[in-house]
Amino acid sequence: MATEFHNLQELRHSASLVNKVFVQRDYSEGTTCKFQTKFPSELESRVERTLFEETVKTLNNFYAEAEKIGAHSYLEACVACSTAYLIFLCMETRYEKVLKKIAKYIQEQNEKVYAPRGLLITDPIDRGMRVIEISIYEDRGSSGSSSASSSTSGSTAR
């Protein structure tokens, strides 16, 4: 790896944005929310293919769970309709619960996998559920003693 960062804060403060990659939606199975698992070429040198695919597949599973039409969704719909949908003033929908899980998962993946590699994944909900935006960051300091210079440059920047 060319650069290494300790955490997300360092990434945002001391690194400069180089590029953004957008992982598009996969419509092969219809209009359900699913993202393409095709590995973008820009990330070849940054992160392992398997890690990336793992992330996208997990996200796809989350969305499939949220959009599943089955007993749970029937029950939710019938109860909601009988209360003229007023029950959603006090109750969270199933989709909203799954979106919270997704947000937590993305933060966790960013902290563990992507930030150390100079990448940042944006939650698709912030981009209209159209794309997974992956920001690529580059260290401002020299590539030699990267971690030391990054921390010093980081402290001076603050």
Added chain:
Amino acid sequence: MSAVMITRKVRKWEKLPGKNTFCCDGRVMMARQKGVFYLTLFLIVGTCALFFAFECPYLAVHLSPTIPVFAVVLFLFVMAMLLRTSFSDPGVLPRALPEEASFIEMEIEAANGNVPAGQRPPPRIRNVQINNQIVKLKYCYTCKIFRPPRASHCSICDNCVDRFDHHCPWVGNCVGKRNYRFFYLFTLSLSLLTIYIFTFDIVHVVMLVGLTGFHTYLISLNQTTNEDIKGSWSGKNRVQNPYSHKNIMKNCSEILCGPTYPSVLDRRGVMQQDDSPSLTTAATPSSTSDSTVPQTTKPTAPLIPNEHTPDDAKPSIATSTEISTSLTEESESTAHKVPPLASPETDVEASIAKAAAH
């Protein structure tokens, strides 16, 4: 001393492009033109208010109290669905941020290659395969995105809407993925409510039509309701209606096209102060030997009181006895015979017979 900057919290809805109106700090989202939506509200609320005010008391008492209760529940459901459809986000796709837009542009250019100057660039289409069928995704120049399948750009709201159904002016919003369910339930429940109200109204309509038909029948025969109820002109032994022209058109034209009769009451005429003497003063036993017919000052009081004369028009009993005694005295001497005022026999024939007896 440092200046304290109070920055107001700016919410995302304030910066959204497109032609939507927002209310309640972003909780409510509607199209810009809301006139027809207010009309819808007025029609629904107005019709139901009339129904609740005029029909329901009768229905609750004579049929069942559950009928208005069910109507109220249905009305509340209709309003909830209408407001939910009108106020919610139909499934608007946010516009691409600059980086995403340029990323897509680069992809398009890479796909199309260099376009020679002067030639129109090829349409921006992306082909996807959905369940073994090729679907073309179109590029939206306003939102700078390739529209997902079934999405469309609404020119009224200036937004791309996911699973776009149509823009409905009646609800003042687009109907798309997120609010199609509420729109359908709104139309369904409103249909039920309309049918429900009309079923009870149809009874009144039938009664009204019946009444109109009945009076049309009466007009054509030149009869009154009173005569019809009593059967004055019907039946074998009864006389035929002498007022009928024996022609339907003539009978109708008399009622409908006859002259406008004036009122004889003169309701707005000014009352005159009347000083003419009352009946009692005129009936005092006069010293006149002439047989004078006591004159009533009120022209409306009849000489022969019957059961229909108002009491104040009738002469008082004391004065009437005076009159009768004076009259009888006079009648003995004169050949004139005047029927007594307070005579129990008010029948013309009886008084004539009495006179003949003398």
